[in-house]
Amino acid sequence: MAFSAKRIAVFFVTVATIVSLGACGSASGSSTGQNSSNGVQTINVAGVTGKKPYTYQEDGNYTGYDFELLKKIDEKLPKYQFKYTTLQQDALLTGLQSGKYSLASCSFYGTAERFQTFDYSKKPTGLSDARLIIRSDEAGTINSLADLAKSGKKLAPIPTDDARYTLINQYNEENPNNKIEFEGATEKSATVADVLKSVAAKKYDAAIYPYTSYEAIKDELNLNLKLTDSIGLFPTVFLYHKGDSTSQLRKDVDKVLQEFRDDGTLSKLSEKWYGEDVFKLKGADKVDSVIYWK
Template sequence: MTRFVRRISAALVIGITTISLVACGSQSSTGKSNDNNSVQTVQIAGVTGKKPYTYQDGSNYTGYDFELLKKIDAKLPQYQFKYTALAQDALLTGLQSGKYQLATCSFYGTAERFKTFDYSKKPTSLSDARLIVRNDEKGINSLKDLAQSGKKSAPIPTDDARYTLIKNYNAENPKNAIQFEGATERSATVADTLKSVGSGKYDAAIYPYTSFESIKNEIDYKLKVTDSIGLFPTVFLYHKGDDTKQLRQSVDKVLEELRSDGTLSELSKQWYGEDPFTLPGANKVTDVIYW
């Protein structure tokens, strides 16, 4: 069992629910019986328009996270999951107030975020961090290369797991540190940041492989990704409180089963275009533990 903590090793094995569960009084659309108030409704929110993670296709809530939750729901007859999608700020506000019990959108875990929300102790997936550089860049293929080149990485929000990745690398390599800036706001979109790399303002950016794949056709620049520079777990976020404990434990148990039987791998290949569970170091990222 591995602990994922703030400090990430040189190997770089590197990602919001109140549960006021409401009993249903009739047969659910998933065929779950609600007799004797035995089935509890869980209000779940995803971020709108965040393909391939969470988005709405007509009346269908889909993407990796929603499809994963549907599979989890099928294994938990005591719960009935209800879905919605909205802007991230509204989602987090609703989660904190208890309007939603669980929130999802391939969220990274950070110690700061976990002061406000509880989280799954088993990964919902593994985020495959890559360096994104211009096609004509020949010398940057790793964090070590980026540091030694003296070139500059695009800013990263200080509450982001990618920031922790670079910060820890620099702490372990003080004589060969990466030049980068910490951003206090998430004003720049993925497309904005990648355009700044393509234009030469920055020499590299760090994003999950899936983020690059989902946006690359919208950017009029020739960019490429390096091999993986590290893996870190993504999580479900929950309203903070003891009343979510049983739900969190039940979902974690199913997450462990779905990883073991290959379901997470299949969903990853379908939605992400790769299976991060087969990458080097993936077997070491088993638990999500912060303190």
Template sequence: SGQPSGISDLRLIVRNNENDIHTLGDLASGKKKLVPIHTSDARYTVIDNYNKKHPGQQINLQPNGEQSAADIFKAVASGEYDAAIYPIGALLALNKALNLNLKASESVGLFPNVYLYKKNADPKLIKAIDNELAALKKDGTLAALSRKWYDEDVYGLPRAENVKVNTDWE
């Protein structure tokens, strides 16, 4: 798809009493432990790209199998790890329900959520869906849904208007 169906607002998730981790740089310079990330996860790519841009100050990136958001957050809350990188919406949904006492940093990056189609998908269908997504964004429907389900308008975040779908693979 050429239009994002949503925007993921990635944050660093830390314990409430953690006051030294606010940025990816803090995570690297403090030699803090990041919850391992599956190699096929976009979050892995975010950290890997950070490490490539900062060869002298890297985040310890460990690959892992699939984990639920709840398990990731519990690993931070227990002190097993110092931080996780995760979309804020998941923390907002689980933090109170699981009584985890976690908080989130400011945004460390915004990334598009997209529909993926089979290679032989009808181009007219893809274009129609992209047009509808653009219309829903323009009329405020996506922002309203974002506020309802994520407790924030991800489309109104700083730099949200710059979030584009990477189509380098086309």
């Protein structure tokens, strides 16, 4: 890439949710797992379905990045048997907090508030590739956060508890002489489609979303928009019911997640479901418990 990159030590507790993703299936048992006759521990896993390419139905079967990752993890951990269920995110988080589920797979980013309520994986389940989405006529002038700041163009508002808000604030702190002017949104009612339509209509000049969020709806919207190069990578995590009952499970899953990162399994899943290997993007090797922006 033509621009330089910097690493920002922003730990998980400072990162916020951008999108909700998930896993699926049918559920039974309790969050702490139940021992079957052969000593295998049943683990109830919850997720949000209908989120292509993360977890969704195709020909009556569930598929997607998150769902396939969970199946591979389950295969590597014979002492556990994962049982899946899908539901709305609010219900998922309520069930996770109460102990109905042990693990939630929704490609979560974290918030300080969320991590006070739930435990989380210390190894990323994947990386989210943040991009600027601009009108095609801006493609020659904006391809990075520095370009956006220098242009003086208007960035679509971002919720104040969102990872994208943290990303821009961190950039501005590091670049006091070339800041991005933007507003914090107090409401989350605007959908990705709504915001992208407002960019196309020139109400705003740019928006920030994960690559996969744009790719999932670009054909449906058919707007005169274009993606820039990657501007930031964010780790995604599993959430766990908070307590000692999930402590060993988290350690075991983290070990497999590291193995999958090392042996290329996560890269293959990324290529298959995201259309790019996010683990080969510039700065990906530095993303563990930090945000990496460019």
